[in-house]
Amino acid sequence: MTVLDTAAGQITGGPPAIGEPCVLIKLGEVVLKGKNREVFERRLQNNLRSAVRDIAPVRIWRRHGVMVVRVERGGGADVATVDALARRITDVMGIVWVHRAWRVGKDPDSVVGAALELMAGRTGSFAVRSRRRDKRFPLTSTELDRLVGSKIVEAYGLPVKLKEPEHTLSIEVDRDEVFVFTDGLPGQGGLPVGMSGRALVLLSGGIDSPVAAYRMMRRGLRVDYLHFSGMPFTGPESIYKAYALVRELDRFQGGSRLFVVPFGKAQQQIKSSGADRLAVVAQRRLMLRTGEILARRLGGLALITGDSLGQVSSQTLANMTAVDDAVELPILRPLVGMDKVEIMDTARRIGTLTISELPDEDCCTLLAPRRAETRAKIEDLRQIDRRLDAEELAEKLADSVQEHRPVYGEGNAA
Numbered sequence: 001m002t003v004l005d006t007a008a009g010q011i012t013g014g015p016p017a018i019g020e021p022c023v024l025i026k027l028g029e030v031v032l033k034g035k036n037r038e039v040f041e042r043r044l045q046n047n048l049r050s051a052v053r054d055i056a057p058v059r060i061w062r063r064h065g066v067m068v069v070r071v072e073r074g075g076g077a078d079v080a081t082v083d084a085l086a087r088r089i090t091d092v093m094g095i096v097w098v099h100r101a102w103r104v105g106k107d108p109d110s111v112v113g114a115a116l117e118l119m120a121g122r123t124g125s126f127a128v129r130s131r132r133r134d135k136r137f138p139l140t141s142t143e144l145d146r147l148v149g150s151k152i153v154e155a156y157g158l159p160v161k162l163k164e165p166e167h168t169l170s171i172e173v174d175r176d177e178v179f180v181f182t183d184g185l186p187g188q189g190g191l192p193v194g195m196s197g198r199a200l201v202l203l204s205g206g207i208d209s210p211v212a213a214y215r216m217m218r219r220g221l222r223v224d225y226l227h228f229s230g231m232p233f234t235g236p237e238s239i240y241k242a243y244a245l246v247r248e249l250d251r252f253q254g255g256s257r258l259f260v261v262p263f264g265k266a267q268q269q270i271k272s273s274g275a276d277r278l279a280v281v282a283q284r285r286l287m288l289r290t291g292e293i294l295a296r297r298l299g300g301l302a303l304i305t306g307d308s309l310g311q312v313s314s315q316t317l318a319n320m321t322a323v324d325d326a327v328e329l330p331i332l333r334p335l336v337g338m339d340k341v342e343i344m345d346t347a348r349r350i351g352t353l354t355i356s357e358l359p360d361e362d363c364c365t366l367l368a369p370r371r372a373e374t375r376a377k378i379e380d381l382r383q384i385d386r387r388l389d390a391e392e393l394a395e396k397l398a399d400s401v402q403e404h405r406p407v408y409g410e411g412n413a414a
């Protein structure tokens with residue numbers, strides 16, 4: 001266990017001398033939820049507990065607009081564990097800032113000890129900002145700022161800069177304790193996963209659909225994933241990619257499920273139905289029909305795709321409308337107004353870009369016509385569907401689905 005020797009500001013062995021390391025969380029839109037706030041916070045607390053389950057058992061407290069995550073008594077509240085908790089919590093949706101903090105007693109020495117530990121190893125200017133909610137504390141906020149500031153200068157020689165410092169050390173004096181923390185890590189924002197219900201993501205091996213999944217989880221949807229492979233006419237590479245993508249995305253919700261449908265034979269049927277220039281849109285309609293059946297079985301309320309208006313010929317407004325016509329569930333397209341560069345930036349940040357860029361034999365290349373239709377007519381597509389008996393075909397495809405659990409565990413939302 002690591003702890004601090006307050007006088008020297010050094011980490012040494014033994015039980016904590018100055019207080020308890022913990023994590024402070026600033027909530028995002030949850031705070032705007034009025035009467036529903038209670039429900040949102042409960043959901044967030046459940047998600048937090050599940051997300052950190054393999055690091056440490058935790059207790060979560062609400063205090064003055066923040067949440068405090070503390071390791072359960074006997075759970076090993078050392079600095080390294082709490083650092084790991086803070087990093088993991090940055091992936092839990094619904095949180096704006098995550099601070100590794102010290103919860104200390106209401107005496108100036110403990111506050112100084114915590115401040116020295118948090119500032120150890122830093123370079124650049126700093127400022128101390130104290131807030132005193134309990135006026136019985138022996139120092140005013142200005143006196144506390146000065147005391148802690150001078151100890152940091154003495155220990156580490158860092159320059160004080162009150163305007164736009166590189167580091168801000170915050171001290172909050174509450175009724176029973178004091179919290180000391182630094183700038184912290186940005187969270188994902190948004191709403192807690194599970195708050196908005198459940199939906200099914202159509203996940204190709206490409207760049208866009210993983211970003212679409214991320215954006216909808218961030219709006220509180222818990223998602224399942226559906227991938228169509230070209231099997232038996234392609235290799236399993238696209239499935240491996242989908243698997244790797246789901247593993248990466250799982251850190252935002254936990255317990256993700258991937259459903260895979262071998263789609264090669266259905267594509268052959270589309271080809272021989274004479275769909276020609278309409279083949280890509282007809283195929284997309286069949287994918288969504290299949291997705292709708294599966295989503296209903298899973299309790300999903302919507303389908304999610306990575307379409308972005310005008311990005312490829314199948315994503316014109318006319319073609320999207322023609323796809324919508326095949327299903328009753330709403331199709332959510334969170335990327336519809338985003339540029340490719342913006343989508344790629346997000347993919348890079350959430351860690352899916354390098355996986356999406358790996359080569360694979362996409363199922364959809366099997367069907368690419370020489371010139372794809374950009375203004376598909378719904379009546380023509382309905383005719384193709386009748387020739388295919390699309391309703392029954394979609395049922396068969398949904399029955400042929402194979403379920404995978406790329407990450408084991410129960411997930412962090414109900």
Ligand SMILES: Nc1ncnc2c1ncn2[C@@H]1O[C@H](COP(=O)(O)OP(=O)(O)OP(=O)(O)O)[C@@H](O)[C@H]1O
Nearest residue numbers: 202203204206207208209226227228305306307314
């Ligand atoms: N093989 C597939 N399995 C599951 N969904 C798919 C598949 N192919 C396409 N989709 C869905 O249809 C959307 C549009 O696919 P399309 O191939 O036209 O565009 P894209 O820009 O290449 O998308 P992506 O980058 O997600 O592959 C995808 O974002 C995805 O939601």
